[in-house]
Structure formats: structure tokens, C-alpha cells
Amino acid sequence: MALEIKDHADLLPPLLSKKFNITDVNQDALKWNEEWEAAIASSTAADVLKEISHFLDDSFFTPDNIEFLHRDLRGIQGHVAEILRSLFNKGHFDTIWLLLNVAEQRRHILEGLKGASEAPTFWGQDCRAFCPEVTVSNFLTQGGKGFVDFLTRVLEITESSTKPAFLPNSWWEQASNLPNPWWGQASDVSPRKETSQSTKLLFEVATIQRNKFIGHFVLSSALSIVRDITDRSEGMKGVLHIMENTEGYVAQSLAHVKTTLRDKPLIRCENCTKTPEDIGQGVRFMVCSVCKTKLKFEVHYCSQSCQKDHWSVHKKSCGKKKVTRGLSGTKGDSLWAFSESDPVANLLRNLPERFTLRDIGVNPCKGKRSPAAERQAVMLEADKDADYFLFTASGERVRFVIDDRGAKMIFRTNRGVAMMQPTDTASASALGEYMLRLMSKYPGLSRDIILKQLCAEYGDGITEDIVQLERQSQERGTGTFIEFFLKDWSKVFGNFSWLALL
Numbered sequence: 001m002a003l004e005i006k007d008h009a010d011l012l013p014p015l016l017s018k019k020f021n022i023t024d025v026n027q028d029a030l031k032w033n034e035e036w037e038a039a040i041a042s043s044t045a046a047d048v049l050k051e052i053s054h055f056l057d058d059s060f061f062t063p064d065n066i067e068f069l070h071r072d073l074r075g076i077q078g079h080v081a082e083i084l085r086s087l088f089n090k091g092h093f094d095t096i097w098l099l100l101n102v103a104e105q106r107r108h109i110l111e112g113l114k115g116a117s118e119a120p121t122f123w124g125q126d127c128r129a130f131c132p133e134v135t136v137s138n139f140l141t142q143g144g145k146g147f148v149d150f151l152t153r154v155l156e157i158t159e160s161s162t163k164p165a166f167l168p169n170s171w172w173e174q175a176s177n178l179p180n181p182w183w184g185q186a187s188d189v190s191p192r193k194e195t196s197q198s199t200k201l202l203f204e205v206a207t208i209q210r211n212k213f214i215g216h217f218v219l220s221s222a223l224s225i226v227r228d229i230t231d232r233s234e235g236m237k238g239v240l241h242i243m244e245n246t247e248g249y250v251a252q253s254l255a256h257v258k259t260t261l262r263d264k265p266l267i268r269c270e271n272c273t274k275t276p277e278d279i280g281q282g283v284r285f286m287v288c289s290v291c292k293t294k295l296k297f298e299v300h301y302c303s304q305s306c307q308k309d310h311w312s313v314h315k316k317s318c319g320k321k322k323v324t325r326g327l328s329g330t331k332g333d334s335l336w337a338f339s340e341s342d343p344v345a346n347l348l349r350n351l352p353e354r355f356t357l358r359d360i361g362v363n364p365c366k367g368k369r370s371p372a373a374e375r376q377a378v379m380l381e382a383d384k385d386a387d388y389f390l391f392t393a394s395g396e397r398v399r400f401v402i403d404d405r406g407a408k409m410i411f412r413t414n415r416g417v418a419m420m421q422p423t424d425t426a427s428a429s430a431l432g433e434y435m436l437r438l439m440s441k442y443p444g445l446s447r448d449i450i451l452k453q454l455c456a457e458y459g460d461g462i463t464e465d466i467v468q469l470e471r472q473s474q475e476r477g478t479g480t481f482i483e484f485f486l487k488d489w490s491k492v493f494g495n496f497s498w499l500a501l502l
């Protein structure tokens, strides 16, 4: 029975890829994918099923066939569950994946799609048309979190049962019980076989193939990633470096920040600051037509009344100068990619207009500072260009200034937290480690002198925290925590190009 099905399956023509005129995957995988995504987006499940029922219909399958197909699917899903479980359990697989850059992520997903298209299903790559959720664009959302979420769902449904599992999809399920469109005109279409009235059984078979395609996609994409890890491929090197040289939480928090980054700027009403999502019900935002025509510049409004309300402000620049309020998350916000809940981005965002790094100042304190820390805060407030003040044994002040913009930003951000929460010494110890490294040999200063000052400012516990940081840094052999964080951050997020804007 099995053989019989396979023999027929080999004869099935590539109906859908032909209908949609899809480029050969080996010629141009990106184009192949784009065309499939467009084809899926413009079709309904009924269109797809009608198309394939032309060649196969319910009269083609027997209950024995279905039984066989179920066993076949379960075999693959058992394998999928096993592999996913082991990847998620011990490999830090999701963190590694999230830290990969978008080109690498796209490549692995394309490998997965290619693998699934070549797998022994009835319809080969045409099975893509049954799987609207299996697209590169879905998987790349939220820095690649879309893919992790998908794998998690697949693992859930495949490991919770010993029977074949079917990934639910409301788009696909709309085709569950259609009348066969070819019935009645069967004699013209396919005189060799009898045609059935419904496509119910065919839907069942296609659903099995859909899930088989998904299983093969998961196996091929996971294999592609694992192979790169084992081979330490070029695209994987930076990520493996982070994984091997940091405490797990650093890699995880970098990965997490990445999932919160926006792919594109928000649109907000220039007057009431709402986004289309805030207003809902498919509201269409308007743009100022003068600015659009004259400056090719978009100033958005949710309604005519908001545009009217805002006119007294906007008229000064309308059609003359590209001016928006730079509302958070919009194109005019240099930090638009960062979510509103990112503390570092918010700190920078809330600085006064036309600020520089020197404006990352000392935050107000939540709690009570030691007298020494209070004195430090006052001095820093008075001298915005200094990053810190150290004191020699005789009480002479040494002005500590960092030149590197990235290190300066991270130092100052940590300094802000240290000054705001005196009991939380994690940030203060990062400052301490950095200054000990750079300033211990400075005339009049020494390791002991600096440590004594920091203990007076942040409490005696800080020495131990610093020593621990130093030990970790030494094990990594990559400089202080601040330097290291900076390097890894830029590996994941690119260089601090937006720092140039500050």
C-alpha cells in the first residue's frame, strides 16, 4: 500500500509553484522565498485545496492509506520532539539563535525551507502553500523570537502525544470541508478516474503533508544551525565568543534586549501622540501634504481635528524644514528601535534636546547616599565633563575622564544607577573595576587608596563585588566588564552608530 501511494506521489506535477510562477530555489533562494510569501498571502486555503484536488481527490485514498500516512508523520514528529528537547535543554540554543545577525538567521531558515521542499512529501515545495505560518518574515520578527516561539509550539504539540500531532492553523482549517469543484465536470477533466463529491479526505491527507513539511523544516533548519555551531562557521564565531566568555546571564540579557528591539519606527500622531494601534479600528493616519510634496517628509496626524490643533506649531516649519517632535519610537527618535521599557534607551531619550554624552548625569537618589557618595554626586553635578573624582591619600582630587564614547556611555549609565540606588552595588562595582584598572598606577593613587574611597562611598561590601568581577574578567582574558560588555554589545547591535548623534 505504501509503495502504491509513493508511486503516484512521484507523478504529481508541481501545480502550485507553476501556477504562481515561482523562481527556482537553486537559482535565487531569496526571490524564491519572496514569491512564495506573496503567493501564500494572496491565496485562501480553499484556492490551494481546489487546485490540488484537480489531480487527486477523495476517491484516491483508502483508510489504510491514511493509517500509513499517520504512522509516517508520527515517525518524523518523534524525531523532531527528541531533537528540539535536547537543543532547548542543554544547548542554550535559543540564546545562540537570537544573538545571530539577521542575515545568518535568514540563511538558516531558508536552509530549513529548502530541506522541507526536498523531503519526500506528496507535493514537495508546494506544501509551503499549506503552511502560511512557516515564512522567513514570521520567523524573523522580534529579533528572531518568532522562530523560537514556533519551535516551542512545535515541541509542545509533538512531545505531548504518541499519536501524530497537527499544528492548528485557522487559515488552513477553513478548507476542511469543501465540495469538490471538479465534481460534475469530471468526465472532461479526468476521464480515467471517478471523482468524489467532497475534498474532506484530501484535506486530511494535505494536513498530514503540511505537518510533515513542518517537521522536515524544523529538522533541516535546526541541523543547519547545529552544523554551524559545530564547525564554528564565520557567521557563528562572534556569538560563540559571547557564549563562551560571559556568564550566562549576559548573553541571555543581550538576547532578550534584541527581542525587544523594533524592526521599524512607529507612527504617532504629531498632536495627540497616539499610534494607530492605540486608536484601533483600522484608523488611517494622514500626513501633511505640503511637507510630503515639498520636502518628501512625513508628519503624521490621526485626524483632521488633530492636524488643526497642531497647526499653530507646525506652520512655522511646514514645507520649509523637516521638523517633527521626534516622539518616542518614531523615525524622529534616534533611539526608535529601543522599546519604551528599555532603561538605558529611556535615560538617553529623556535627556534635554541637543544633549551630548556629558548630559548623562547623576540621577536623583532613591534612598540615602553615604556622605562620601553625596560629595561625589555634588562634584559630578558641578563638572559635567568629569566621569568620576578620585582622591589621593592627601585628599587631592584626580579628575577621571573617559575618551572612548562607548565606554563613556556605559560607565555613565552605570554611574547613574549607582548614584540612584546606593544599596545596589552591582553598577558601582563595574565602575570600580574599570577605574582600578586604569587609575591604580596614577601618581598619588593606588589600588588600596581607590578601594578605600569606594568603600566609603558604597559600603564595605563593594570590595568583594569588585574582586569577583575582576576574577571573572581575568578568566575571560578580555579586559574589564565595561570594556567587555561594550565589545559584545556592538557585536550584536552593530557599532554605536547612534552615539554619533549624541
Ligand SMILES: [Zn+2]
Pocket (backbone or CB within 6 Å): 269, 270, 271, 272, 273, 274, 301, 302, 303, 306
Ligand atoms: Zn491625534
Ligand SMILES: [Zn+2]
Pocket (backbone or CB within 6 Å): 288, 289, 290, 291, 292, 299, 314, 317, 318, 319
Ligand atoms: Zn507640513
